Amino acid sequence: MTICLVPNIQKPQAVETAARAAAILHRQGAELLLALRPGEACSVPHAASLPLQEAFAKADLLITVGGDGTILHAAKNSLEYAKPILGINLGRTGFLATCEVEEMEQKLTLLAQGRYTLDQRMLLDTWSEADPADRQTVLNDITVYKTDMLHTIDLCVFCDDVLTGRFRGDGVIVATPTGSTAYSLSAGGPVLDAAVQAMVVTPICAHSLQSPPMVFSAARRLTIQLDGDARQQVCYSCDGAQQRPMPPHGRILVERSQRCVQLISFHPGDQFRAIDQKLKGR
Numbered sequence: 001m002t003i004c005l006v007p008n009i010q011k012p013q014a015v016e017t018a019a020r021a022a023a024i025l026h027r028q029g030a031e032l033l034l035a036l037r038p039g040e041a042c043s044v045p046h047a048a049s050l051p052l053q054e055a056f057a058k059a060d061l062l063i064t065v066g067g068d069g070t071i072l073h074a075a076k077n078s079l080e081y082a083k084p085i086l087g088i089n090l091g092r093t094g095f096l097a098t099c100e101v102e103e104m105e106q107k108l109t110l111l112a113q114g115r116y117t118l119d120q121r122m123l124l125d126t127w128s129e130a131d132p133a134d135r136q137t138v139l140n141d142i143t144v145y146k147t148d149m150l151h152t153i154d155l156c157v158f159c160d161d162v163l164t165g166r167f168r169g170d171g172v173i174v175a176t177p178t179g180s181t182a183y184s185l186s187a188g189g190p191v192l193d194a195a196v197q198a199m200v201v202t203p204i205c206a207h208s209l210q211s212p213p214m215v216f217s218a219a220r221r222l223t224i225q226l227d228g229d230a231r232q233q234v235c236y237s238c239d240g241a242q243q244r245p246m247p248p249h250g251r252i253l254v255e256r257s258q259r260c261v262q263l264i265s266f267h268p269g270d271q272f273r274a275i276d277q278k279l280k281g282r
Contacts, residue, residue, distance in 0.1 A: 001029075001030050001031065001060050001061075001112060001114070002030070002031040002032075002033065002058060002059050002060050003025055003030050003031070003032055003033070003059060003060065003061055003062075003063060003111075003112075004032075004033040004034070004035050004055045004056060004058070004059035004061070004062045004063070004083075005018045005021065005022060005032060005033065005034050005035065005044060005047055005063050005065065006035045006052075006062055006063065006064045006065065006070065006074050007034075007042070007044075007064075007065040007066065007070075008064070008065065008066030008067070008069075008070040008090070009040060009042055011065075011066050011067070011070075011090050011091075013090060014065045014066055014090060015042050015044065017065050017088060017090060017101060017104075018034070018044050018047075018065045019044050019045055020104060021063060021065065021088060021104055021108055022044050022045060022046045022047050023045065023046065024104060024105055024108045024109065024112075025046075025108055025111075025112055026045075026046040028108070028109055028112030028113065029112065030112045032044070032046050032047035032048070033047060033048050033049075033050055033055040033058060033059055034047040034048065034049045034050065034055070035050065035051075035052045035055035035056065035062075036049055036050070036051060036052060036055075037052050038051075052077060053077070056077065056078045056081045056083060057081055059083055060083070060084075061083055061084040061085070061086065061111075061264065062074055062078060062083050062084070062085045062086070063085075063086045063087075063088060063108075063111075064085060064086070064087045064088065064097075065088045065090060066087075066088075066090050066091060067089065067090060067091020067092070067093075067094050067097070068087070068091060068093065068094055068095055068096045068097065068182075069091070069240075070087070070091075071085060071087045071096045071097065071263075072096075072139055072140065072239050072240075075139050075261045076137070076139070076239070079137060079259055079261075082259070082262070083262075084118055084262040084263070084264050085261065085262065085263055085264060086098065086099060086107075086111060086116075086263075086264035087099065087263075088100075088101065088104065089101070095181055095182075095274050096178070096263065098263070098264065098265050098266060098270050098274075107266055110266060111264065115266075116264050116265065116266055117264075117265050117266070117268065118262045118263070118264060118265070119194060119195075119262065119263045119264075119265045119270075119271075120260050120261075120262060121139060121176070121177075121178045121194060121260060121261045121262070121263055122176050122177060122178070122197055122218060122256060122257075122260060123137050123138065123139055123176065123256070123257035123259055123260055123261060124137070124138050124142065124174070124176055124199065124254055124255065124256060124257055125137055125138075125254070125255055125256070125257040126138060126142045126174075126236075126238060126252060126253065126254045126255075127252070127253055128236075128244065128246070128250060128251070128252055128253075129223075129250070129251040129252070129253060130247060130250060130251075132253075136238040136242060137238075137257050137259065138176070138179075138238045138239045139176060139178055139179065139239060139261055140175065140176060140178060140179030140182050140183070140239045140240070141173050141174060141175040141176065141179040141182060141183055141184060141238075141239065141240075142173070142174045142224075142236060142237070142238055142252065142254055143171060143172070143173050143174075143183060143204075143236060143237050143240075144171045144172050144173075144224050144226075144234065144235075144236045144246065144252060145170060145171035145204065145234070145235060145236070145237075146170060146171060146233070146234050147233045147234070147235060148233070152168045152169055152170065152207055153168070153169070153170070153171065153226065153234055154166070154167075154168050154226070154227040154228045155167060155168075155169070155171070155172050155203075155224060155225065155226060155227055156224075156225040156227045157172065157201055157214075157222065157223070157224055157225075158222065158223040158224075158225065159216055159220050159221075159222055159223075160220055160221055161221075161223070164214065165201070165203075165211065165214065166227065167203050167206045167207070167208050167211040168206070168207045168208065169203050169204055169205045169206035169207050169208075169211070170204040170205040171203075171204040171234075172201060172202065172203050172204060172224055173187055173189070173200075173201070173202045173204060174199055174200070174201055174222060174224065174254050175189065175199065175200045175202065176199065176200075177192035177193060177194045177195070177196050177197075177198060177200075178194055179200075180192040180200050181274075183240075184200050184202040184213070187202045187203070187204050187205075187213075188202060188213060189202035189213040190213060190215065192215070193271070194271050197217070197218040197219075197256070198215050198216060198217060198218055199215070199216045199217075199218060199220070199222060199254065199256075200213055200214070200215050200216075201213060201214045201215075201216065201222065218256040219256070220255075221253060221254070221255045222253070222254040222255070223251055223252070223253050223254075224236075224251070224252045224254070225249065225250070225251045225252075226246050226247075226248065226249055226250045226251075227249075228249075233245060234246045234250070236252055
């Protein structure tokens with residue numbers, strides 16, 4: 001088995017933790033690679049350093065060392081290779097990661113022995129009607145938001161070209177089941193079982209008592225339209241990055257992607273354990 005380590009070298013202890021993980025996996029007979037982005041320089045014992053894309057292509061699976069953001073970046077960068085991902089958590093919550101630092105000996109041994117399962121996580125494709133060739137694929141969410149805190153914006157939500165919501169507020173989030181525990185949850189959206197094929201539309205600070213979050217089948221196509229002339233810039237972002245401006249009356253389209261991300265798990269109830277232990281603070 002060839003395993004690629006993807007440490008977030010901006011985080012304290014990430015390289016040290018990656019070295020500890022490499023030592024455990026090396027004892028189990030795994031071949032190890034270290035994925036480096038352009039300009040990065042570090043080394044891990046027992047691991048051959050390679051450029052990111054070359055390492056992803058050669059590996060059987062990926063291990064990220066960092067937080068949920070590290071998993072999101074690795075998932076996006078490795079989409080074309082469809083490699084399973086295990087996250088070792090160094091973040092504050094690490095909801096997507098299924099291995100804590102103190103669990104490495106046990107879980108990395110199980111991993112090297114092939115004793116794990118794969119969670120298929122749904123992705124969304126999104127694009128602007130003004131530039132349909134510029135498609136983005138997201139694991140968590142697409143967020144439409146205003147850049148001026150002093151004014152609200154008017155938005156319309158369409159499902160298969162049928163108007164399903166119109167509201168005024170700070171913006172709107174379209175989340176996958178995986179992303180339902182991220183920004184959408186903070187904005188009052190429901191938590192979805194990650195195995196469900198659905199999309200959650202959650203208004204951000206809607207100035208109305210009748211703008212509840214809505215759950216749509218993943219077979220639908222959603223359209224978010226900027227309604228009226230906004231008095232400030234409105235942008236949209238994918239997984240909290242890649243900010244793009246929306247023109248007046250601009251439309252963002254969202255649908256289920258044909259691709260998915262495979263997250264490594266060691267128990268079918270890992271998502272619900274994370275909800276109980278991390279989101280509820282137990």
